Amino acid sequence: MNQWEVVIGIETHAQLATVSKIFSGASTAFGAEPNTQACAVDLALPGVLPVLNRQAVECAIRFGLAIDAEVARKSVFARKNYFYPDLPKGYQISQMDLPVVVGGQIAVQVGQGDKAYEKVVHLTRAHLEEDAGKSLHEDFHGKSGIDLNRAGTPLLEIVTEPDMRSSDEAVAYAKALHALVQWIGICDGNMQEGSFRCDANVSVRPKGQAEYGTRREIKNLNSFRFLKEAIDFEVQWQINEIEEGRRIQQATVLFDPDSGETRMMRSKEDAHDYRYFPDPDLLPLIISEEWIDRVRGGLPELPVHKRARFVSEFGLSVYDATTLTASQEMAAFFEATVAVAGQSHAKPCANWVMVDLAARLNKEGQEIATSPVSAQQLGGLILRIADNTISNNIAKKVFEALWNGEGATADEIIEKQGLKQITDTGAIEALVDAVLAANAANVAEFRAGKEKAFNALVGQVMKAAKGKANPQQVNDLLKKKLAD
Amino acid sequence: MSLTLEQVHRIAHLARIEVSASEALSTQGHLNGIFQLIEQMQAVDTTGVEPMAHAQDLAQRLRDDVVSESDRRAAFLAVAPETEAGLYLVPKVIE
Incomplete structure (x- = not known):
């Protein structure tokens, strides 16, 4: 060939x-x-x-x-x-x-x-x-x-x-x-x-x-x-x-x-x-x-221009910008999401629209124009990830709840279902200490050089925190304690 | 330029017009007469003259995009030679 x-x-x-x-x-x-x-x-x-x-x-x-x-x-x-x-x-x-x-x-x-x-x-x-x-x-x-x-x-x-x-x-x-x-x-x-x-x-x-x-x-x-x-x-x-x-x-x-x-x-x-x-x-x-001239005045921003603007204004990759400009509805949804979450969070907005939302819509055979989760709701959710109120994992739960109409906003669902992330160092430290004490075998394995044992410990802490501990804080604290 | 008898038959076929051998001969004469006329016209120097698409120097009128025709199928079908299930029937055309 x-x-x-x-x-x-x-x-x-x-x-x-x-x-x-x-x-x-x-x-x-x-x-x-x-x-x-x-x-x-x-x-x-x-x-x-x-x-x-x-x-x-x-x-x-x-x-x-x-x-x-x-x-x-x-x-x-x-x-x-x-x-x-x-x-x-x-x-x-x-x-x-x-x-x-x-x-x-x-x-x-x-x-x-x-x-x-x-x-x-x-x-x-x-x-x-x-x-x-x-x-x-x-x-x-x-x-x-x-x-x-x-x-x-x-x-x-x-x-x-x-x-x-x-x-x-x-x-x-x-x-x-x-x-x-x-x-x-x-x-x-x-x-x-x-x-x-x-x-x-x-x-x-x-x-x-x-x-x-x-x-x-x-x-x-x-x-x-x-x-x-x-x-x-x-x-x-x-x-x-x-x-x-x-x-x-x-x-x-x-x-x-x-x-x-x-x-x-x-x-x-x-x-x-x-x-x-x-x-x-x-x-x-x-x-x-x-x-x-009249027709030109009535034309919407064209996909090629929108794509270029998404790259320059929001720092998206050309691929992401192309995907988001596949249709007017998709682009409008993304822009409305960014309008709520803020331009500095355009990348997570892009990911949520292209990956999580698209997958869910696809699964239900729905169009973005009639998405059960609105751009305003999604933007509000992304704000709470950005300000560390919830982790990405919990965010998926909140998204599901929004989809099912369990609340009008991400804030309402986080509040009602008690999903707020634990960021209090003292509280996390207590959880970490308890897990370290109860999992001596994993600790020994980690000290013997088994990296996997560390992940198991993170998992235990997260489980104890019902997923609500800040993962980064858990990681940092565990590392610190294990190094002592 | 002049047409051969074969070309006359081909044009007749494209136009779905049946011509007999003698008709083809007379048609060839007519068509070649027209070609001579065209040759004379083509001899004129038209440098700088804009090609003419229509004899009237006017622009096409446009109509608004509205549905103005109602369903008159029954009346139209009534004058067709053969119909069935709302369709016009014609000799089988698939090859």
């Missing part, structure tokens, strides 16, 4: 968060009875004309600004011609020569720990288009059933340069894009419902070769796991083909999740056969400076 370089470009269809279709006033709500949301325009009945949805355009502008791209002041809709029963007009309205968004880039974090690195993925373009309907091939007496509810749903097709060099980079990009479109509120990101689907263009070339190899396009990957599996399989398949002396033919392939393999799809008409031409039913889309 060493002498081969993998080249990947990704095209994503993001369904835009509008209530009506891109060129008609029919609803885009998911899950309706077949054809109840397909109006005369969607059905392409004679005499109908498309009228562009302002919100769909605004979504495209938001996206363009969020990735630092050029938002085209003038873009043009074109007809992409092909025949398929779920496309009643015989063409899809899309954009070709003049797309609404040009260029831009997304910086993504790839990998974890020491091997983590940042990768900048450049975008070629993003354009507005309409979705097609759905063909159902189950048994209708040898016929296919057509549901046109999805026909005319607004999509933003987002196309990258062939910048990615591994399936990990491809997945990192797809995840970052998925988070971004939700962050800026232009797509609900629901992959099961098809709101976010990826196509991967994959080729391989000998390392050091300037030209790209022949690519094959894997269509309609609707999960990150499938994206990775499909690319990994495809790469290995292409390398094997070339090493066995065969040439790669440009093709469109489908991924079969059951077999984990990619296979050739029906021979689709080639790009030049789509016979694109400007749609005479639609005038050029003109986007004013004022509109762009």
Whole structure:
């Protein structure tokens, strides 16, 4: 595998968060009875004309600004011609020569720990288009059933340069894009419902070769796991083909999740056969400076900026900052926690949100937005760890109590359940003395050089203190007494 | 540029239009006439002229994002050749 370089470009269809279709006033709500949301325009009945949805355009502008791209002041809709029963007009309205968004880039974090690195993925373009309907091939007496509810749903097709060099980079990009479109509120990101689907263009070339190899396009990957599996399989398949002396033919392939393999799809008409031409039913889309400024003013702080701020302002690692900016909700929760616990305790706040809270939410299948423990409660809990009122271990108990609604605040639970840490040196000393007297064997072992015996003694003291002794004080006192 | 008979048949296929051998011949003549016209136009120097996407020098009007269409499925299905379970039925398209 060493002498081969993998080249990947990704095209994503993001369904835009509008209530009506891109060129008609029919609803885009998911899950309706077949054809109840397909109006005369969607059905392409004679005499109908498309009228562009302002919100769909605004979504495209938001996206363009969020990735630092050029938002085209003038873009043009074109007809992409092909025949398929779920496309009643015989063409899809899309954009070709003049797309609404040009260029831009997304910086993504790839990998974890020491091997983590940042990768900048450049975008070629993003354009507005309409979705097609759905063909159902189950048994209708040898016929296919057509549901046109999805026909005319607004999509933003987002196309990258062939910048990615591994399936990990491809997945990192797809995840970052998925988070971004939700962050800026232009797509609900629901992959099961098809709101976010990826196509991967994959080729391989000998390392050091300037030209790209022949690519094959894997269509309609609707999960990150499938994206990775499909690319990994495809790469290995292409390398094997070339090493066995065969040439790669440009093709469109489908991924079969059951077999984990990619296979050739029906021979689709080639790009030049789509016979694109400007749609005479639609005038050029003109986007004013004022509109762009207004949209820019309404954008939230972007994940890339928030991430950088978490690193510089709170001293978090890039990895932690990336995790905490995975969604607006997560970032907001973290910031609200820090607001209570104080900026100097941002690191424990990060750990509690990313580790303890995330694990508990995950276990219960809950979202952070509806967390039973609020950011204010968590911040209050972290304050009590910071000022030594409770130890980390006791804090986990308090967290559990907060989760179960046993009290409104950490302070209330600590007070009510008597969890306050024993920091009185005299009291701890008494406990230590009692434990030393009762565990002569451990003491002897420790003096004989067995470090483990020390931990056993710490455990005994903590047990005697019902976990409430300050661990650091216990350690210090034990060491002092044993050294005497 | 002029089209071959084979290209005429290919274009007809892409457009799903059935043309007989004699129709293909006359169509070839028509299309090549159009190409000659295009060649004449392409001979004009258009340096500095912005490409035109639409004959009217206007901007696209936009509509607000509101649902204005109600469910008229029954009426639409009624004029379709064949339907079942709320679906339009078409000859099997899967390969």
